[in-house]
Amino acid sequence: MEHHNAKTTLRGALILSLAAFIAKLLSAVYRVPFQNLVGNTGFYVYQQVYPLYGIGMTFALSGLPVFISKLVADAPDLPTQQQVARQVYRWTWGLAGSLFVGLTVGAPWIARGMGDGQLTPLIRTVAWMFLLMPDLSVTRGYHQGRFEMLPTARSQVVEQIVRVAVILLVASWATVQQWSVYRMGAWAMSSGTLAAVAAWLVLPRWRRPREPRVARVPHIGRRLLVEGGTLCLLTAMMVLLQLIDSFTVKNGLVAGGLSDLAAKDLKGVYDRGQPLVQLGLVVAVAFATSLLPALTAAQQRGRQREFKRLTTTMMRIALVIAAAATAGLMTLMPWIDRLLFGNQQGTAMLAVYMLSIILATLIQTYNSVLQSQDQYRLTVVALVSGLVVKGLVNHWAVMHWGGLGASWVTVGSLLVMAGVIWYGSPVMLRSGIWTFPFLGKLLGCVALMVGGLQLLLHGLAAWWPGLMVGRGAAGGILMLTIPAGVILFLATALGSRLLTVREWLTLPHADQLLRFWQKLRLHGGK
CATH class of the missing domain: 1.10.357 (Tetracycline Repressor; domain 2)
Incomplete structure (x- = not known):
């Protein structure tokens, strides 16, 4: 049963x-x-x-x-x-x-x-x-x-x-x-x-006849x-940050010297970042929290070693996917902006806004783990701290640095939330998860992917300068660079053993990927 x-x-x-x-x-x-x-x-x-x-x-x-x-x-x-x-x-x-x-x-x-x-x-x-x-x-x-x-x-x-x-x-x-x-x-x-x-x-409908009557639940x-x-x-973490933006970004732009119409236009450009961040979050959090039912079951059965192993796996997978998505979006932002929205307005502030993906993913993943232990207070303190920072600083930052200021304050607010959660978490949720070898390998994988993409973009620009102009051209470039970035990141992650075999196998179709990689290594060694 x-x-x-x-x-x-x-x-x-x-x-x-x-x-x-x-x-x-x-x-x-x-x-x-x-x-x-x-x-x-x-x-x-x-x-x-x-x-x-x-x-x-x-x-x-x-x-x-x-x-x-x-x-x-x-x-x-x-x-x-x-x-x-x-x-x-x-x-x-x-x-x-x-x-x-x-x-x-x-x-x-x-x-x-x-x-x-x-x-x-x-x-x-x-x-x-x-x-x-x-x-x-x-x-x-x-x-x-x-x-x-x-x-x-x-x-x-x-x-x-x-x-x-x-x-x-x-x-x-x-x-x-x-x-x-x-x-x-x-x-x-x-x-x-x-x-x-x-x-x-x-x-x-959920309503049923009231018989037999029962006492009110206290x-x-x-x-x-x-x-x-x-x-x-x-x-509602990200939505609350957006709500603060609604009260501060347009007003801050006007206070900074823009006309009312120009401020509305620039706020509309700034808002382009939200669907991109949401997409990155959907992918990263969906993969990571697929382990949540197993995590909750381990906690309920008192299996602390299994709980720690699953927590480590979930955290690392979340960070790996979020870091790769963030780096890719930031590198390719000029072409993503042109393809999706028809121009390259606000590329810098949108690129900075993408850093939200890493921090929001970690916050939501930590929150999922804490919820499985019925711990809520810490994440509320973290959320309130970040919202206070955003509310106090945003208008001033927008007034001085425009939309770029709002992007940096959003990232800073999320960094405050993540820091509070990490510092206040039980020792089990801090030790052994973010080791220096793991973080060093991840940084290397991201750097190699970004470097490879930049070389590919420079090569395409030198080979056919006209390819870098226009919405259709942006789509063509992204069709080449996105698969190249994914392949490069996966190859460096597998080659550096960024994740253990057990961690890889929690991802969909990872068994086929590992078999293919093993065949490549065997073939390359001959």
């Missing part, structure tokens, strides 16, 4: 992980065609208000459902599970109603705080999505707590598909009809509410505030 439950849990975790990966991928990818349709200023309008939606989505998609599922799973029987769901539902309705009223009434003040009073209708449009948050979060959490993962997974994917489709349709129609960017933004923001309705429609409200709020904050 225990084996069956473990198998069901693992399969459910994999289903949810796959659904989350698809949802995050869609959420990152759609912004490229959207920006191409609406331009820098249209993208600025959307991204100024997006963090408010992002916070609500985090509550309903991942933060609250995970917490609610733990409450439901801990309940001893079906009636108690239903009672837990009913109590949480009432509390979340109070939270959702407060947020709805606060955003609706406070929209003019929030918009003025962002430096653009015309954002008021967009903020009020976003507010409606919060009214669906209780049904979505409680229903998802209830089914997850009963180890029924498919309803949540299906609703996550449906929600993102509907949202992306509505946004791109609105952008296309607004372009044809020559709407103002603010009218377009308001309609695009309505996608959040429409997508939430679609997600709710595909979710099975301390639900306090646990929802402390534990549930903590999970939501940690999940």
Whole structure:
């Protein structure tokens, strides 16, 4: 029976992980065609208000459902599970109603705080999505707590598909009809509410007859505030940093001497970095956290040696993938920028912004490990510390150094978070993971990949100078350089034994890669 439950849990975790990966991928990818349709200023309008939606989505998609599922799973029987769901539902309705009223009434003040009073209708449009948050979060959490993962997974994917489709349709129609960017933004923001309705429609209902009646479960409200709020904050880390940007970047650019229109345009360029960072995070964290169910099982069974081994593997894989992705994006940023967005505006600030991938990946991976041990306080302290740094410094940095200043402050804030987590973590999570030989090999692999890419780019420029100009040319260059960079990094990583065989084998299809590498070595030795 225990084996069956473990198998069901693992399969459910994999289903949810796959659904989350698809949802995050869609959420990152759609912004490229959207920006191409609406331009820098249209993208600025959307991204100024997006963090408010992002916070609500985090509550309903991942933060609250995970917490609610733990409450439901801990309940001893079906009636108690239903009672837990009913109590949480009432509390979340109070939270959702407060947020709805606060955003609706406070929209003019929030918009003025962002430096653009015309954002008021967009903020009020976003507010409606919060009214669906209780049904979505409680229903998802209830089914997850009963180890029924498919309803949540299906609703996550449906929600993102509907949202992306509505946004791109609105952008296309607004372009044809020559709407103002603010009218377009308001309609695009309505996608959040429409997508939430679609997600709710595909979710099975959790309410059942109240018989037999059970007593109220104590301390639900306090646990929802402390534990549930903590999970939501940690999940919304990057969105919270973006929210601070919404209040400080455009205002800082104007204070630094730019006109209002030029500041909006440059903020739209700065926002190009967010889908690229999100893509890097999706890949790195998805590979690393695939080990999370095994990690949690090892912790619950008291197998400390296995827990330490899995933690080391997860941390190292996360850093290796994030470092390779960051270095590749930074090196190829001029051509990525041209291919995706049609020009090379803001290449330097976008390249610096890519450093966020390494730090955010490490923070999220450390957080996953700490969550498996039911430790939340440290990551909350780290998050608050980083947000305080971002909030205090960002406006000043933007005023003096423009978008580049905002990029560096984001990286600095994440560095503060990572430092607090590392310093405050148990000794087991610090010793033996980041050894000097491992870090030296990783640095060497990254340096060789970057050097190889630079040589290849210089060679292409010398061979055919015209190849370096134009959007189509940028696509051609990336089709050559990205596979070359991947091959070069893998070859140096395998040759230097950056990861152990056991660590390699946790990655998909790594067994085939290792066999191929072994054949190459045997062939080369003859």
